[in-house]
Amino acid sequence: xxxxxxxxxxxxxxxxxxxxxxxxxxxxxxxxxxxxxxxxxxxxxxxxxxxxxxxxxxxxxxxxxxxxxxxxxxxxxxxxxxxxxxxxxxxxxxxxxxxxxxxxxxxxxxxxxxxxxxxxxxxxxxxxxxxxxxxxxxxxxxxxxxxxxxxxxxxxxxxxxxxxxxxxxxxxxxxxxxxxxxxxxxxxxxxxxxxxxxxxxxxxxxxxxxxxxxxxxxxxxxxxxxxxxxxxxxxxxxxxxxxxxxxxxxxxxxxxxxxxxxxxxxxxxxxxxxxxxxxxxxxxxxxxxxxxxxxxxxxxxxxxxxxxxxxxxxxxxxxxxxxxxxxxxxxxxxxxxxxxxxxxxxxxxxxxxxxxxxxxxxxxxxxxxxxxxxxxxxxxxxxxxxxxxxxxxxxxxxxxxxxxxxxxxxxxxxxxxxxxxxxxxxxxxxxxxxxxxxx
Amino acid sequence: xxxxxxxxxxxxxxxxxxxxxxxxxxxxxxxxxxxxxxxxxxxxxxxxxxxxxxxxxxxxxxxxxxxxxxxxxxxxxxxxxxxxxxxxxxxxxxxxxxxxxxxxxxxxxxxxxxxxxxxxxxxxxxxxxxxxxxxxxxxxxxxxxxxxxxxxxxxxxxxxxxxxxxxxxxxxxxxx
Numbered sequence: 001x002x003x004x005x006x007x008x009x010x011x012x013x014x015x016x017x018x019x020x021x022x023x024x025x026x027x028x029x030x031x032x033x034x035x036x037x038x039x040x041x042x043x044x045x046x047x048x049x050x051x052x053x054x055x056x057x058x059x060x061x062x063x064x065x066x067x068x069x070x071x072x073x074x075x076x077x078x079x080x081x082x083x084x085x086x087x088x089x090x091x092x093x094x095x096x097x098x099x100x101x102x103x104x105x106x107x108x109x110x111x112x113x114x115x116x117x118x119x120x121x122x123x124x125x126x127x128x129x130x131x132x133x134x135x136x137x138x139x140x141x142x143x144x145x146x147x148x149x150x151x152x153x154x155x156x157x158x159x160x161x162x163x164x165x166x167x168x169x170x171x172x173x174x175x176x177x178x179x180x181x182x183x184x185x186x187x188x189x190x191x192x193x194x195x196x197x198x199x200x201x202x203x204x205x206x207x208x209x210x211x212x213x214x215x216x217x218x219x220x221x222x223x224x225x226x227x228x229x230x231x232x233x234x235x236x237x238x239x240x241x242x243x244x245x246x247x248x249x250x251x252x253x254x255x256x257x258x259x260x261x262x263x264x265x266x267x268x269x270x271x272x273x274x275x276x277x278x279x280x281x282x283x284x285x286x287x288x289x290x291x292x293x294x295x296x297x298x299x300x301x302x303x304x305x306x307x308x309x310x311x312x313x314x315x316x317x318x319x320x321x322x323x324x325x326x327x328x329x330x331x332x333x334x335x336x337x338x339x340x341x342x343x344x345x346x347x348x349x350x351x352x353x354x355x356x357x358x359x360x361x362x363x364x365x366x367x368x369x370x371x372x373x374x375x376x377x378x379x380x381x382x383x384x385x386x387x388x389x390x391x392x393x394x395x396x397x398x399x400x401x402x403x404x405x406x407x408x409x410x411x412x413x414x415x416x417x418x419x420x421x422x423x424x425x426x427x428x429x430x431x432x433x434x435x436x437x438x439x
Numbered sequence: 440x441x442x443x444x445x446x447x448x449x450x451x452x453x454x455x456x457x458x459x460x461x462x463x464x465x466x467x468x469x470x471x472x473x474x475x476x477x478x479x480x481x482x483x484x485x486x487x488x489x490x491x492x493x494x495x496x497x498x499x500x501x502x503x504x505x506x507x508x509x510x511x512x513x514x515x516x517x518x519x520x521x522x523x524x525x526x527x528x529x530x531x532x533x534x535x536x537x538x539x540x541x542x543x544x545x546x547x548x549x550x551x552x553x554x555x556x557x558x559x560x561x562x563x564x565x566x567x568x569x570x571x572x573x574x575x576x577x578x579x580x581x582x583x584x585x586x587x588x589x590x591x592x593x594x595x596x597x598x599x600x601x602x603x604x605x606x607x608x609x610x611x612x613x614x615x
Contacts, residue, residue, distance in 0.1 A: 003593055006540070006543050007593070008562045011562055012563070015459050021450040028472050028476060194580040262584070262591060300595050308592075309551045
């Protein structure tokens with residue numbers, strides 16, 4: 001708890017160091033006065049460009065292999081030549097969509113899009129009384145999905161939402177999704193559904209939730225897709241935890257589940273709590289999550305000055321885990337215009353590979369350096385890995401664009417392959433949250 | 440609410456939020472100035488919402504996370520976090536506490552932006568995870584994962600710092 005108190009105190013102090021409002025307002029007025037001398041057309045164009053990222057909708061992506069099922073459904077208007085990187089993906093993907101002006105919480109609809117063109121093929125809403133979706137996941141058979149539908153109860157801050165899981169079957173010829181409730185009880189407070197993930201073969205569904213009076217305990221259950229409970233693992237027995245948070249999950253093709261989770265003990269020593277990326281074999285007996293699974297990479301492990309930026313995923317073959325890492329350094333620099341000395345911040349990012357067998361770093365799959373004034377890099381190095389192929393050579397990641405081919409500042413989802421990032425069309429106005437990405 | 444009324448009543452709080460996000464006075468100024476200019480251009484809409492200050496804060500947050508401004512990576516020597524750190528250490532009666540706060544802010548400055556944004560929203564703005572998720576356009580569990588990762592990293596670094604020599608006076612070198 002002390003860390004949180006320290007953060008609050010430091011932030012309060014920092015907030016008191018804020019610039020003077022009068023001076024800032026005076027500068028703004030000066031700039032507005034100068035801007036008014038420019039042509040109205042120029043100003044209007046700039047404002048429109050700035051507005052776009054603000055209106056970005058939240059979307060969660062699940063890539064689905066529907067190549068045969070809905071072939072020929074794409075709009076004839078889209079004839080963009082797909083890059084080699086996009087050829088490595090299935091032809092269609094699914095997102096959860098939320099218009100900028102949507103009321104309530106969750107995502108009101110799901111959308112199936114063409115991977116190469118971004119063209120929308122199908123849109124669906126949840127069955128009544130559910131009003132939105134909270135999560136989606138898909139299997140590699142190109143037809144099978146599980147959707148988490150959400151029924152808001154009370155005000156959002158009340159945290160009383162009810163979540164029900166539905167099996168969804170894509171009828172390609174009719175362009176419809178048939179949703180059937182799974183025989184898994186709805187999740188009601190104090191249970192809080194955190195994530196769902198279908199195994200690649202679509203036979204098992206992993207469900208992560210927080211339970212207990214104060215949602216202090218993590219519980220991971222695995223169901224057969226018809227809805228039969230196969231096992232449940234919980235976080236009891238941790239060293240006096242007062243909070244446990246689950247993160248991103250991923251499956252190997254051999255049926256091992258990777259789970260990022262974090263716990264805080266009553267002490268500040270993270271070694272007591274063992275946060276990090278764990279591997280769970282669902283064939284093991286139900287019981288304690290910590291004793292039945294293997295910690296592969298502890299949270300926040302530094303590698304040559306790089307620190308982890310977001311959750312990792314396991315490769316399809318189960319041999320490695322991949323974790324995004326970033327490093328910032330300050331370097332003395334004299335600008336060519338002989339102005340005041342400046343200290344550029346070099347921000348580097350990479351996808352670090354760790355061996356599952358040893359937990360040691362084995363290689364960096366992707367590098368991006370950001371911060372040099374002359375840098376041609378156009379991507380925020382702080383990426384989130386959503387999916388890995390069997391070997392880890394092809395990744396799907398979420399990244400923030402900072403220039404170049406797409407408007408600045410937009411979160412987009414794309415393919416990382418051979419150290420090259422290729423945006424997936426139709427995802428540039430999205431902000432992914434890393435829920436199930438499957439082929 | 441007119442733009443002038445907003446500036447009079449709410450701008451100081453928005454600047455404080457920007458200061459917490461960026462950790463640097465110059466960056467906070469730049470950030471808020473840019474946002475205000477954009478907000479002013481469409482104040483008819485911004486001023487008509489229930490809480491224009493929240494709308495502007497969301498613009499500040501988006502701008503901070505967007506990495507759009509390349510010039511942000513050019514930090515004048517001797518300004519920004521170094522200045523903040525020096526000021527925090529200027530009161531001799533509270534030197535130890537201020538040194539700890541400076542060390543904490545230095546470690547926060549090293550975090551990725553989304554993690555820093557989550558900490559600022561949670562521990563400065565006192566927003567719920569659901570509200571933060573709404574602002575960031577992600578799921579509440581993603582917010583908690585960001586917060587957990589940030590807190591774990593800070594605990595590792597702060598504990599390591601406490602076990603080593605005092606870090607008072609060290610320049611804050613983050614600000615990615």
